[in-house]
Amino acid sequence: xxxxxxxxxxxxxxxxxxxxxxxxxxxxxxxxxxxxxxxxxxxxxxxxxxxxxxxxxxxxxxxxxxxxxxxxxxxxxxxxxxxxxxxxxxxxxxxxxxxxxxxxxxxxxxxxxxxxxxxxxxxxxxxxxxxxxxxxxxxxxxxxxxxxxxxxxxxxxxxxxxxxxxxxx
Amino acid sequence: xxxxxxxxxxxxxxxxxxxxxxxxxxxxxxxxxxxxxxxxxxxxxxxxxxxxxxxxxxxxxxxxxxxxxxxxxxxxxxxxxxxxxxxxxxxxxxxxxxxx
Numbered sequence: 001x002x003x004x005x006x007x008x009x010x011x012x013x014x015x016x017x018x019x020x021x022x023x024x025x026x027x028x029x030x031x032x033x034x035x036x037x038x039x040x041x042x043x044x045x046x047x048x049x050x051x052x053x054x055x056x057x058x059x060x061x062x063x064x065x066x067x068x069x070x071x072x073x074x075x076x077x078x079x080x081x082x083x084x085x086x087x088x089x090x091x092x093x094x095x096x097x098x099x100x101x102x103x104x105x106x107x108x109x110x111x112x113x114x115x116x117x118x119x120x121x122x123x124x125x126x127x128x129x130x131x132x133x134x135x136x137x138x139x140x141x142x143x144x145x146x147x148x149x150x151x152x153x154x155x156x157x158x159x160x161x162x163x164x165x166x167x168x169x
Numbered sequence: 170x171x172x173x174x175x176x177x178x179x180x181x182x183x184x185x186x187x188x189x190x191x192x193x194x195x196x197x198x199x200x201x202x203x204x205x206x207x208x209x210x211x212x213x214x215x216x217x218x219x220x221x222x223x224x225x226x227x228x229x230x231x232x233x234x235x236x237x238x239x240x241x242x243x244x245x246x247x248x249x250x251x252x253x254x255x256x257x258x259x260x261x262x263x264x265x266x267x268x269x
Contacts, residue, residue, distance in 0.1 A: 006171045010179045017183055017206055021190035026198050033202050036183075040209055047176070047220040049228050052212075059235055064205065064242045071246045072198055075253050094192030102185035109177040119224035126225070134225055135232070143229050150236045157240030164247030 002046060009039045026072050030065060037061040048123045050131045176217035183210035197249050197259040201242075208238050 019032040037060045044053035190203030212231045219227025
C-alpha cells in the first residue's frame with residue numbers, strides 16, 4: 001500500500017514538475033507547482049511527519065503559491081507568453097549539465113548505504129506523544145535560538161517587502 | 170516500507186528539474202517557482218533522513234527552511250514587481266544591467 005502510494009505520487013510529482021518548466025503560460029506553471037506541493041505533503045504523511053505535511057499544505061500550497069498567482073495576475077504577462085526568445089545553445093548546455101549532475105547525484109545516493117545511530121524519536125515514540133507536541137517541545141528547548149532568529153528574519157522580510165513596494169524606489 | 174534511497178532519488182530528480190527550469194526559462198516568476206521546487210526537494214531529503222534515522226532534527230530544519238522560503242517569496246516577488254514597474258518586463262534577458 002505504502003509502495004503503491006509512493007511510486008504513484010512520485011510519478012505525478014515528476015510529471016507535474018516537468019510541466020512547471022515546460023508550460024509557456026506562467027499560470028499553468030503555478031498550478032502544476034501547487035499539484036507538486038500537494039503530492040509532497042502526502043509523501044510527508046507517509047514519512048510520519050504530520051505537522052510538516054499540514055504546514056506544507058497551509059504555507060506552501062496555500063500562502064506562497066497564492067502570492068505567486070496573485071503577482072502573475074497583477075503583472076498581466078500575456079505579451080511574455082507570446083514572445084519566447086530562443087537560446088538553442090544555452091538550452092542544450094543546460095540540459096546536458098542538468099542530466100550529468102542528476103545522474104551523478106542519483107548514483108551517489110543509491111550507491112552509498114546510509115547508516116548511522118538511530119535517534120530517540122522512533123515513529124512509535126513520536127506518535128505516542130503526538131507529532132506537533134514533539135516538534136513544539138524541541139522548538140522551544142533545543143532549537144530556541146534558531147526559532148528566535150527566525151522571527152528576526154521574518155521582520156526583515158516584512159520591512160524589505162514594504163520598502164520594495166514603495167512607489168519611488 | 171519504501172527504502173530511503175528511492176526518496177533521495179525522487180528528491181534529486183525534482184532538484185534537477187528545478188535546476189533545468191532556472192537554466193532554460195526566461196520568465197523571472199517561473200525561475201522563482203523553480204527555486205521553490207529546489208527548496209522543496211531539499212525538504213523531502215531532510216524528512217526522508219529524519220524518518221530513516223529516527224530523528225526529529227530533519228523535521229525542525231524543514232520548518233526553518235519553510236520560514237526562509239516564505240520570507241524569500243515575499244521579498245523576491247516584491248523585487249519582481251519593482252522590476253516590472255521600472256522596466257515593464259520580467260524577461261530576465263532584458264534585465265541585464267548588472268551583467269558584464
